[in-house]
Amino acid sequence: MxxxxxxxxxxxxxxxxxxxxxxxxxxxxxxxxxxxxxxxxxxxxxxxxxxxxxxxxxxxxxxxxxxxxxxxxxxxxxxxGIGMVFQDYALFPHMTVSENIKFGLVKWSRKDKKARLQEVLELVNLEGYEKRYPYELSGGQQQRVALARALAPKPKLLLFDEPFSNLDADLQIKIREELRKILxxxxxxxxxxxxxxxxxxxxxxxxxxxxxxxxxxxxxxxxxxxxxxxxxxxxxxxxxxxxxx
Amino acid sequence: MNWIRNIKSNMNSWAILSIVFIILILLPNLSIIFQFFSEPNENWAHIREYMLNTYIKNSLILVVAVGVLSAIVGSSLAWIISAYQFPLRNFFQWGLILPLAIPPYIGAYTYHGIINYTGVIQTTLRNQFGVTVDQQYFDIMNMPGTIFIFVIFLFPYVFTITKAFLARQSTSLIENARLLGSNPWKIYFKIVLPLARTSIVAGVSLVILEVLNDYGVVKYYGIQTFTTAIFQTWFGLGDLASAIKLSGTLMLIILGLLIAERVLRGRKRFSFTTTKVKLLKPVQLKGVSKWVAFSYATTVFAVAFIIPFIQLIYWATLTYEQFFSEDLLSVIGNTIMVALIAATLITIMAIVISNFSRLHRGLTAKLFPKVTILGYSIPGAVIAVGIVTLFIGIDKFMYQNTLVSSYVLSTSIFMLVFAYVVRYLAVAYNSIESGFERIGTSFTEASRILGQNITKSFFKVDLKLIRGAIFGGFILAFIDILKELPLTLILRPFNFETLATNAFQYASNEMIHEAAVPSILIIIISAIAIYFFHHVLERE
CATH class of the missing domain: 3.40.50.300 (P-loop containing nucleotide triphosphate hydrolases)
Known part of the structure; x- marks a missing residue:
């Protein structure tokens, strides 16, 4: 258990x-x-x-x-050491995607941070979006950033609060499948x-x-x-x- | 052992600092409450027998008359400007806030200077038209004159709060009423007034607190109120004990007013709010009504800002050499220094307390915001009494225990700064609290779950997101301190002058021309801040 x-x-x-x-x-x-x-x-x-x-x-x-x-x-x-994806994602609006994701990597070395960033971006399929700000992303992309940010510090346990409530129905089905695969x-x-x-x-x-x-x-x-x-x-x-x- | 766990996990530096700050703010108030029940002396018996009724009567007349009139002027202007388009409307949107830049005591002696025997109106009538008027009709230094001064310089409190409400929250209701064919008067009385009641009451309570706080206007115009009475018993009779009793009585009256306001609102506390902010679109006025609206707004603006401002500029040209005197420079330096120090302390304290109370549950977290407002509801003279008794008490204690060789605290600038903090904490607190409310708690929670503690989360996330609100709170507190009169008069160290005391002193000595330069400096700095606020910040 x-x-x-x-x-x-x-x-x-x-x-x-x-x-x-x-x-x-x-x-x-x-x-x-x-x-x-x-x-x-x-x-x-x-x-x-x-x-x-x-x-x-x-x-x-x-x-x-x-x-x-x-x-x-x-x-x-x-x-x-628990991660969480919030219902409204709570991405920090004043930070770029990469800053958001690296935020939780407290006490990691610069090199490790960079490597981990690429790893999770790849996982959620968002390579190349590092420099964007949250408001420049679609709802689905924001959610993936939120997921990447929560996964980055390698939490023991990951929590999701109504993760699909802000997405369109067809997007929801697609992301759901993807999410299960990632997890x-x-x-x-x-x-x-x-x-x-x-x-x-x-x-x-x-x-x-x-x-x-x-x-x-x-x-x-x-x-x-x-x-x-x-x-x-x-x-x-x-x-x-x-x-x- | 649950409660030990709860206390332990809620105790962090934010909680400890908040508790310390709140105690500091409560101390002067407590010192009044304790001494309020001390044995009365002869003076007090005399005051209660012969004078207390006059103080109560005058203060109440002022409060009621100024409250009602500023509600009418403020809400009607707010309605016209939110709902209709007419010449210069966009300017009046923030122009009608400008009267707040003129502290009522400066307005009071300016208007006296305009209207009295040697003033511009009477001299023009005498010299150009050979008319000598009956002085009886040209006397402003009485109760109606005092009411007039307060209304024209304080109505913007009602105006701004009501306008903000009307512009954002009431759109669908007013548009519906228009579609249903109600005429403007009917909409104003049947819809606007009842709907905006909460905002109007909020504005009027600020006006009333300002009236009760005032010392400059009533002193200059010779109206006996609580505040003048506190000054008189304290400095005229040298009787601090009776001043404390007067202060305690005034605190009770204010408490009564605040409770009455709560009860009156009672269940009717609804405010029609929607999260959908839809701006009310003003209707273009035509023909006569266009010019009626224009003249109304222009008249108020002229009386409440342009006329006194021009008069002051004229006086200043007569005494402009003052500008280059070392005295004035040191006064400006003093003013800016104390205002900067106090506003910085206020901002830090407001951040700590509001961040604590938004992140914690429980009774203390809910009570703390109420305590910060305390100082703003209590008139400056009363706070001064509380602080002086407190500081003298501490000094006495230190002196008797030979920690110090003389009374250090009660003769230092520290006492004045402390008083500013107690009085104006609420100003910055409100701004910062609303900033925190706007961002909610989910960013902080996200940051904490990602491994940052409360303090790091604050500096990395929250601070960056509410910079505007913090800066706004700082500026508001700074401006209020700049204009402050009664506290500064009582608590400043010997020979320490600020722009406000400088202006008031000159005016009291009938050196009205000399009062103009410091007054204009205060008005210009405040006006810049107001412009900045309502023009630049609101657009963001």
């Missing part, structure tokens, strides 16, 4: 109900887990708890052999948060369904949705705006 979350509980200070309650999860190394839930189910909060951006009121989080959070310990996000190549353990069932099915080795801050189902995509229905059918059936600007 690579990631181990036990009995996690969280409450926003101005609310009297628990946003996350009795949450348990174990993830194997290299596995892609999707947390599926409607808005308000607590899924984004869960991701922020794992990243260290929020402090749980109860529970433990272990990643690898390190305890990230317990009753007596709280590791700050900058010391967790499997690098072998990084990752957790996705989404409200989209298709995303979950297409990407995940394991799906966790979150309802009202508690796990309501946990299993492989087949166990949860069955095998009778092909993914591509669903996509075709579900009406969607397929405009691309």
């Amino acid at each position: 690579f990631v181990h979350i036990r009995d996690l509980q969280y409450r926003y200070s101005n609310s009297d109900h628990l946003t996350i309650n009795k949450f348990n999860l174990t993830i194997n190394k290299g596995e892609i887990t999707t947390i599926l839930g409607e808005s308000g189910s607590g899924k984004s909060t869960l991701l922020r708890l794992i990243a260290g951006l929020e402090m749980p009121s109860k529970g433990n989080i272990m990643v690898g052999d390190d305890c990230m959070c317990s009753q007596s310990k709280f590791v700050q996000p900058e010391r967790r 499997k190549t690098t072998g990084v353990t990752s957790i996705f948060v989404t409200h989209d069932q298709e995303d979950a099915q297409a990407l995940a080795d394991r799906i966790v369904i979150l309802r009202g801050g508690e796990v309501s189902q946990n299993g492989t995509p087949e166990e949860i949705f069955g095998t009778d229905c092909d993914i591509s059918d669903r996509i075709a059936v579900k009406p969607r705006v397929l405009s691309r600007t």
